[in-house]
Amino acid sequence: MRRFSLIYCALPLTLAASMIGCADPTADAPKAVVNDVAPETAPTPATAAVEYPLAGSIGFVGSKVTGSHDGGFENFSGTVSVVGDTVEGSSVKVTIDTTSLWADNEKLTKHLKSEDFFAVETFPTATFESTSITAGDEGAYTVTGNLSLHGITKQISFPADIALSAEGYTAKAEFSILRFDFDIAFTGKKDDLIRDDVLIKLDLSSSMTDDETMDPADDTMVDEDSAGVS
Numbered sequence: 001m002r003r004f005s006l007i008y009c010a011l012p013l014t015l016a017a018s019m020i021g022c023a024d025p026t027a028d029a030p031k032a033v034v035n036d037v038a039p040e041t042a043p044t045p046a047t048a049a050v051e052y053p054l055a056g057s058i059g060f061v062g063s064k065v066t067g068s069h070d071g072g073f074e075n076f077s078g079t080v081s082v083v084g085d086t087v088e089g090s091s092v093k094v095t096i097d098t099t100s101l102w103a104d105n106e107k108l109t110k111h112l113k114s115e116d117f118f119a120v121e122t123f124p125t126a127t128f129e130s131t132s133i134t135a136g137d138e139g140a141y142t143v144t145g146n147l148s149l150h151g152i153t154k155q156i157s158f159p160a161d162i163a164l165s166a167e168g169y170t171a172k173a174e175f176s177i178l179r180f181d182f183d184i185a186f187t188g189k190k191d192d193l194i195r196d197d198v199l200i201k202l203d204l205s206s207s208m209t210d211d212e213t214m215d216p217a218d219d220t221m222v223d224e225d226s227a228g229v230s
Contacts, residue, residue, distance in 0.1 A: 025061040025068050026176035026197040033157040034181045037146050038131075047083050049091075052169065054078035056204040058096060064194045069108055072201075075100035080169050080206050087141060087164045088133050092171070092204075096126040116186040123151050131155075139163060143173070150182045160202070167209050173202040 059072035078094035098120040103109040113120045130145035136159070144157040160173035176197040179185070188194035 049081040052206040059201040061199040071103035
């Protein structure tokens with residue numbers, strides 16, 4: 001009888017814990033504003049842009065009732081185009097190799113690459129191209145651009161911390177997107193549903209002190225010394 005009482009008393013605690021589940025990693029993150037792609041209206045800058053290659057990391061955190069998982073993409077290429085010396089005059093282009101997707105669990109990595117999620121065989125690349133960067137307070141900016149993911153292109157806006165100096169360019173951002181906006185709609189198990197929002201984590205940088213820049217005409221590297229640039 002005593003053993004039965006202990007089990008009976010423990011049941012509410014177990015049920016309560018299962019109902020609470022894991023914390024939502026997107027709970028405190030700003031949500032990206034997602035709209036249909038708008039016609040391009042940005043004027044052509046009077047000063048020619050100089051392109052620099054981007055490096056860094058592109059990651060995400062997805063979650064379900066019982067836990068969360070880190071992931072990202074091992075391979076991507078990108079450039080930042082700089083006009084003048086202001087962040088607002090810069091723009092960013094990124095192409096992601098979705099087949100390089102990784103997650104913190106091998107089985108999950110395979111599932112995320114499947115048709116249930118990113119469908120990397122059907123959509124081997126994802127792209128983002130900014131259309132505007134507007135200033136906020138103390139290094140905070142709003143980046144707006146077109147994100148093509150899973151065969152769908154949407155305009156998104158998200159906050160980012162961006163810095164531009166003679167030494168380089170850095171951009172860091174954490175925000176959430178609704179995966180259904182890009183037709184990634186797998187729900188998971190009935191008793192362990194996958195959350196709708198995914199946390200995106202960007203940490204990008206470019207050195208501007210090297211002797212190499214990108215040639216905008218053909219996206220190849222140019223040695224400034226050999227090109228006659230002092």
